[in-house]
Amino acid sequence: MRLVPHGLEPDRALRKILPRSLFGRTLLIVVLPLILLEGVALQIFYGSHLDTLSRRLAGGVAGEIAFVLDQADAFPDARSQIFANAAYRFEFAFHFHPGRKLTPRRLPHVFGPVDTDLASALSVGLGRPFVLVWHGPPGMVRVDIQVSDGVLTIDVPRKRLYIGELYIFFAWLGGTTLILLSLAILFLRNQVRGIRRLALAAEAFGMGRDTGPIRPEGATEVRRAGAAFNRMQDRVRRFLAQRTAMLAGVSHDLRTPLTRLRLAIAMLPGETSDIDGMTSDIDEMERLIGLYLAFARGEGTEQAQVTDLAVLIEEITARAARGGAVIALNIAPLPSITLRPEAMRRALANLLDNAARHARRIEFAALPEGERSVRVLIDDDGPGIPVERREEVFRPFESGSAAGTGLGLAIARDIIAAHGGDIRLDDSPLGGLRVVVVLPV
CATH class of the missing domain: 3.30.450 (Beta-Lactamase)
Structure with a gap:
């Protein structure tokens, strides 16, 4: 027998009856x-x-x-x-x-x-x-x-x-009700409009769409919330700009000694194999530095724009195919999506590179899901990832293999979440791993 706390069931019934909107x-x-x-x-x-x-x-x-x-x-x-x-x-x-x-x-x-x-x-x-x-x-x-x-x-x-006053009384009662109800609806719409605009602006800013400051309107509390949002938006912009400038300087400072090392190695006498090995290590260090900086920067300075996702996916798969990956592409007619194209290109490329690193056969599909979202599927025939470890591999520096850096999936999830989307891992019909990405239109 399931025990229900006192007053819980009436509250649930009341919530079902009450309207959900403010x-x-x-x-x-x-x-x-x-x-x-x-x-x-x-x-x-x-x-x-x-x-x-x-x-x-x-x-x-x-x-x-x-x-x-x-x-x-x-x-x-x-x-x-x-x-x-x-x-x-x-x-x-x-x-x-x-x-x-x-x-x-x-x-x-x-x-x-x-x-x-x-x-x-x-x-x-x-x-x-x-x-x-x-x-x-x-x-x-x-x-x-x-x-x-x-x-x-x-x-x-x-x-x-x-x-004689009977019908006048009922007319007065109904008339005043309609007048007061109309005034209440008009007043409440003006108040709710400010809250709705604030919510839309916050959602757009969270998805990387910089729509500029909003105009505070409505009651005093709503105006204060709008003004506070504008101040927060401005502080976040300044923080992103300062962090990007700092990381650009860090990138330059780190690559300068690597360049000197590369020149010094090129001038060293010795076995060619030893020099090639050291040069390869320097190339790997530069790649890792670029990857770490990209993760820390989070592509925060790029502005969102209307993008043809199908063209972007075709470019990514063509580049991966030139690297030797075998990819079957299936793209249905897709609506245009407002997103940051370079950031999304990096996220999908990371997912595709991760599949190409562990599999011989890859299927890349994109199709609309209803009228409000697009679903992207990446299937492979690789070894896959155990169910209990699928959430861990999204953490920074948690790699699914010894060859990985542990940042590809973390960067992909961060970028997709910034666009208001979702990513998850599932079993693939090919026997390996399926990556499911849902993006809002």
Whole structure:
């Protein structure tokens, strides 16, 4: 039996119901109290004030009808005069149907408490059968009453039973709701726009796309966050520029003594094989220095631009093929991607060189994955890497073999992550290692 901490399940259910965006949640915070307030106002008006007035109006009309009938029963000879006076005083319309019997029937009701209140008042005041017809003559409520010698029909003006402010109240309630909701949506959109622009700018800057400083807008806190982001962006740019300049100087200082050593070796007498071996060691040292500096520099100064990834991959594979690698290329139609081309060229070349170093057969494929990303696959038939060591080989100076420096995969992951992508290692259908690279479009 799985024990669930108290209150955890309701929180999960609540998170599923609540909107995920800041705009939706803030709008919910504004709308819920508004709905609650209007619900309370509606209950107070509809449940107390309107109900009381409706009972009083219905009771007044029922009392007038009962008074007219009592007078007609007391003075049957003056019935016509009584009906005429009541029509003048109470604005009723009378129609007498001699010898007819009242047929009880169920008729539709109307909105509000007025129909129930009038029926209750007539039941108490008349003490005789009656039928209410709400959808009778225009502007009238028809009351059919059974009298001793027939059916008396009385048309009562609706304005005698309704409160004129009822519809005005509902119109005011709905109108103010729409106005306040529109103002809240407009205000929240202006506030969220600044946060959304800040998020997009941070994501673009993290992917190496220098879009320049953003314009702070919105509330004070959002403006402060935007200004802080601009200051951070400027400090990072200065840091990258200073580090690049320093590393360029280090590169020059390291290569200068190597150049002198190369010249000195060339002037030394001795066996050619010994001199060639020392020259080869110097070449290897220069290659390693360039590799270490490239890793430390991280290609941070290159600007992102729209690049045809298919052309870039073809150039990389052509260079590797000239070095003797056997590569099968499969590139589907790809969308244009905004990236730093030289940095991506270095990352993919490192991955391809790593596969060529350990395998005889390589398959290089690139295909779109949905509308928002591109998948690059590099398969080889080499010995592969054990599952438990696949994460370790991405660490700097962790090589999968004695021949490697341990920086190729580390540089590739660093560059791909800087572009907002992802890289992982998997089993290849060829029996070796598969490198999967996913890049956002």
